[in-house]
Amino acid sequence: MKLPPLPVFFPDATRGLIKSLDTTDIENTKTNGILVNTYHLYKDLGIEYIKARGGIKKFMSWKGYVISDSGGFQVGSLIKHHSSNDKNNPSEGFVNNSGATFKPKGEKIVKLTPEKSIEFQMELGSDMVVVLDDFDTEGGTKKSTKISVERTIGWAKRSKAEFDRICSNLKHTAYNKPLILGVVQGGRFPDLRKYCTQELVKIGFDGLGYGGDGKGEKGINYEMAQVIADNCPKDYLLYGLGLGKPEDIVALYKIGFNIFDCVLPTRDARHGRAYVFKDELFGYEFVDLTKGRMMTEDIKLSDRCDCLTCQRYTRSYLAHLFKTGDSTAGRLVTIHNLRFYSMLMEKLGSN
Secondary structure (H helix, E strand, O other), rough: OOOOOOOEEEEEOOOOOOOOHHHHHHHHHHOEEEEEEEHHHHHOHHHHHOOOOOOHHHHHHHOOEEEEEEOHHHHHHHOOOOOOOOOOOOOOOOEEEEEEEEOOOOOOOOEEOHHHHHHHHHHHOOOEEOOOOOOOOOOHHHHHHHHHHHHHHHHHHHHHHHHHHHHHOOOOOOOOOEEEEEOOOOOHHHHHHHHHHHHHHOOOOOOEEOOOOOOOOOOOOHHHHHHHHHHHOOOOOOOOOOOOOHHHHHHHHHHOOOEEEEEEHHHHHHHHHEEEEOOOOEEEEEEEEEOHHHHHHEEEHHHHHHHHHHHOEEEHHHHHHHHHOOHHHHHHHHHHHHHHHHHHHHHHHOO
């Protein structure tokens, strides 16, 4: 598969949409790709529905790249949240060596295995698929984290086997075969991160993702990111799963990471927070359009941006839209924030 220009940022289009935008809006921000969520689309639509509509790109009329996560994040956020890493929350689901079972309230039980996750992602028509991993939280003990690592490696082997089987049945060549990425677990333990990385490399992927929540007490744990980069082949893609603050992207890119996704730019936009470049190369600040003083700011949101919002509207008008509660406010700032991120990728790629 031909890669998008690297580095690349994939905004989260969890259910095949970015709230308030249509696909033309997304394209006009020069966003090269989007990320969709395997768990939510599998739960809400199902494999037969997606298959009947020719995949997610055709369904949402999107011509760019698509990366699909595996459902592994939901193992942590829905099943293991508010518990130590070696425990499940029985009321919300459980994880064992066969896969993950989710119990969404008021809905049918969802069972994801490594094979089912890959099968669904292939039906989505993703350009990059991610293997199902046993998401571990930073608070886990070394014993529980080791269990997570071993399960992640076992699932990765099964995922790769299923991926190869499907590609063989479809007679995919290197030209049209999607990329497949493993996920490194290991929490805050460098030896476990190294071991997991090395074992995944033995299985053979196109790249690896930084798994777990990636954060220590002071933010992103760059030491763990460096361990992953140091133990990968030089031609591997490195993916910062869900790690998307601009300063973190810049730091991870310097380590060797080149794929990123995050909900922050679109979520912040809907709450009136706009990202604006400052004089420094990668320096930026937030402009909070919900503040009353913005009602008199009769200037562009940013004079360093070429998006629709900055070309046509003032901060004062955007503040007015937020004050009145009009949905257009979220759309216009989301457009701007996505263009900010695509410009950030351009800046990194040219420096």
